[in-house]
Amino acid sequence: MLLFSLLDWLDFKSIFLFIFVFLLVVDFQKRRNPPNFPPGPWGLPFVGNVDAGFNHRVMNKFGNIFSVHWGRDKVVVVSGYKLAKEALVTQGDCFLDRNISPLFDKVFKGNGLSTSNGYKWRRQRHFSINHLKNFGEGKRTLELHIQLESNFLCQAFQQEEGTRPFNPQHIINNAVANVIGSLVYGKRFDYDAADFQNLLQRMQQTLLLAGTQQAQLYDALPWLFQYLSGPHEIIYSNYGMLTSFLKRQIEKHKRDWDPFNHRDFIDAYIGEIDKKKNDAEAGFNIENLVICTLDLFEAGTETMTTTLRWLLLYMMKYPEIQGRCLQQTAKYIFHQNRLSVLRSILPLNVPRLCNKDTYVGGYFIPQGTTLLVNLSSVLHDWTMWETPHRFNPQHFLDENGCFRKREAFYPFSVGRRMCLGEQLARMELFLFFTALLQRFSISPVPGQEVSFDTQGNVILGPKPFHICVKDR
Numbered sequence: 001m002l003l004f005s006l007l008d009w010l011d012f013k014s015i016f017l018f019i020f021v022f023l024l025v026v027d028f029q030k031r032r033n034p035p036n037f038p039p040g041p042w043g044l045p046f047v048g049n050v051d052a053g054f055n056h057r058v059m060n061k062f063g064n065i066f067s068v069h070w071g072r073d074k075v076v077v078v079s080g081y082k083l084a085k086e087a088l089v090t091q092g093d094c095f096l097d098r099n100i101s102p103l104f105d106k107v108f109k110g111n112g113l114s115t116s117n118g119y120k121w122r123r124q125r126h127f128s129i130n131h132l133k134n135f136g137e138g139k140r141t142l143e144l145h146i147q148l149e150s151n152f153l154c155q156a157f158q159q160e161e162g163t164r165p166f167n168p169q170h171i172i173n174n175a176v177a178n179v180i181g182s183l184v185y186g187k188r189f190d191y192d193a194a195d196f197q198n199l200l201q202r203m204q205q206t207l208l209l210a211g212t213q214q215a216q217l218y219d220a221l222p223w224l225f226q227y228l229s230g231p232h233e234i235i236y237s238n239y240g241m242l243t244s245f246l247k248r249q250i251e252k253h254k255r256d257w258d259p260f261n262h263r264d265f266i267d268a269y270i271g272e273i274d275k276k277k278n279d280a281e282a283g284f285n286i287e288n289l290v291i292c293t294l295d296l297f298e299a300g301t302e303t304m305t306t307t308l309r310w311l312l313l314y315m316m317k318y319p320e321i322q323g324r325c326l327q328q329t330a331k332y333i334f335h336q337n338r339l340s341v342l343r344s345i346l347p348l349n350v351p352r353l354c355n356k357d358t359y360v361g362g363y364f365i366p367q368g369t370t371l372l373v374n375l376s377s378v379l380h381d382w383t384m385w386e387t388p389h390r391f392n393p394q395h396f397l398d399e400n401g402c403f404r405k406r407e408a409f410y411p412f413s414v415g416r417r418m419c420l421g422e423q424l425a426r427m428e429l430f431l432f433f434t435a436l437l438q439r440f441s442i443s444p445v446p447g448q449e450v451s452f453d454t455q456g457n458v459i460l461g462p463k464p465f466h467i468c469v470k471d472r
C-alpha cells in the first residue's frame with residue numbers, strides 16, 4: 001500500500017518536473033534573440049526582467065540601446081538624443097503603433113487616442129487635433145477658460161495665504177482637470193466638490209499603481225494574475241468610476257445636442273458620429289467617445305499637475321530665479337510659451353510596437369518588438385545640454401537673453417505620435433504659472449529643506465510637499 005502511494009507520488013512529481021522543464025525550454029526558445037539584436041541583461045524565466053527598480057534611472061547603465069524581456073514582450077530601450085531621434089523621427093513610421101499592455105487593453109480595447117492604431121488612430125487623432133485648434137488658438141475660448149480657472153486657482157491659494165503651510169496638489173489638480181473638463185464636457189467643478197475630488201484621487205492612484213511591480217507582473221502573466229488579487233482590481237474599479245462619470249456627461253450631451261452649436265469635444269464628436277456613419281473603420285461611435293474623453297482627461301490632468309508642482313518646488317528652491325521670473329513676467333522661464341523646465345515628467349514614452357523589420361543604431365529590430373524611448377535621458381544628454389543635471393533656465397536663452405529653441409527638448413516626445421496636447425499644455429502652464437507668480441511669493445515651510453525626491457514610475461512627480469504663499 002505504502003509502496004503504491006510512493007510510486008503515485010513519484011509519478012506525480014516526475015510529471016510535474018517534466019512539464020516544468022518542458023515549459024522552461026519553450027520559454028528559453030521564445031526568448032532567443034535574432035542575430036544582431038541589442039544585448040541586454042538576463043531575466044527570470046517566464047516573467048523576464050520584471051522589476052520595480054528597473055526604471056529609467058537605472059536604464060542608463062546598460063548603454064544607449066539594450067533589450068529586456070517583459071513577460072511576453074521583447075523590449076528594446078533607446079536612450080540619448082541621437083538614438084531617440086533616429087527611432088522616433090527617422091524610423092518613426094516603423095514605430096507608429098502602440099503596444100498596449102494586457103492591463104490597459106482590458107479597459108481601452110483598441111479605442112481612444114493613445115491606445116488605438118492604424119486608420120482608426122489617424123482619424124481620431126486628426127479630429128481631436130482639429131478640435132483643440134478650433135477651441136484653442138482659433139477661437140481663443142480656451143484661453144479664456146484657462147484665465148477664468150486661474151482666477152479660481154489664485155482665490156484658492158489666497159484662502160491659504162499667510163504663514164500656514166499647505167499642500168497645493170489637490171487645488172492644482174482640480175484647476176487643470178477643470179480646463180480639460182471645459183474642453184471635453186463643458187463644465188467645471190468647485191474645488192470642494194467631494195465626488196469630483198474622489199474621482200481625481202482615483203485617477204492619481206491608478207497612475208501610481210500602474211507603475212508598481214505587481215502591475216508589471218500582471219502584464220507578464222495576465223492569464224494567471226487576473227485570478228489573483230492585486231492592484232489591477234483597484235485599477236479596474238477606478239476606471240469603472242471614471243468611465244461611468246464620462247458616460248453620464250455623454251448622455252446629457254446626447255439629450256440636448258444641437259447641430260448648430262457645438263459647445264465642446266463631446267458635442268463635436270456626436271456630430272462626427274453622424275458624418276462618419278458610412279466609415280465604420282474610422283471608429284466614430286459612443287464606445288470610442290467614452291475612451292477618447294477618458295484619454296484626454298487622463299493625459300491632460302496628471303501631467304499638468306505634476307509639471308506645475310515641479311515648478312513650485314523649483315521656485316522655492318531657487319528664490320533668485322523666482323525673482324527674475326517675476327521681473328520678466330515669467331518669460332525667463334517661459335519664453336514664447338515654451339516650457340523650459342528640464343524635467344521629463346514622463347520619463348519613458350508610451351510603448352511603441354515595431355511594425356516592420358528595421359535597424360536602429362546598427363542593431364536589428366524585428367517586427368513585433370516593443371520600443372521604449374528614455375525621454376528623460378534626452379533631457380539629460382551631456383552632448384546636448386551645457387549643465388544637464390542642473391536646473392538652468394539659461395539653457396533656453398542666448399547671450400542677449402533672447403529665447404533659443406533647443407533640439408533636444410523632448411518632454412512631449414517627437415514624431416507623428418508625439419503628445420497631442422502640447423500646445424494646450426504650453427498655454428495652460430504659462431497662464432497658470434504667471435498668474436500664481438504675479439500674485440504670490442512662494443516659499444518653503446520655515447526650517448524645511450526643499451526635497452526633489454520623486455515618486456511614481458509612469459509619471460515622475462515630486463513626493464507630496466507643503467508650501468507657504470504670501471500676497472505680493
Ligand code: HEM
Pocket residue numbers: 113114115125295296299300301303304307345346348349350351375411412413414417418419420421422424425
Ligand atoms: C506637461 C504636460 C504634458 C506632457 C509632458 C506630455 C507628454 C506626453 C508624451 C511624452 C506622450 C507620449 C508620446 C510618444 O509616445 O511618443 C504624450 C502623449 C499624449 N498626450 Fe501628452 N503630455 C502633456 C499634456 C497633455 C495634455 C494637456 C493633453 C490633452 C489635451 C495630452 C494628450 C496626450 C494624448 C492624447 C497622447 C497620445 C497621443 C497619441 O498616441 O497619438 N497631453 N504626452
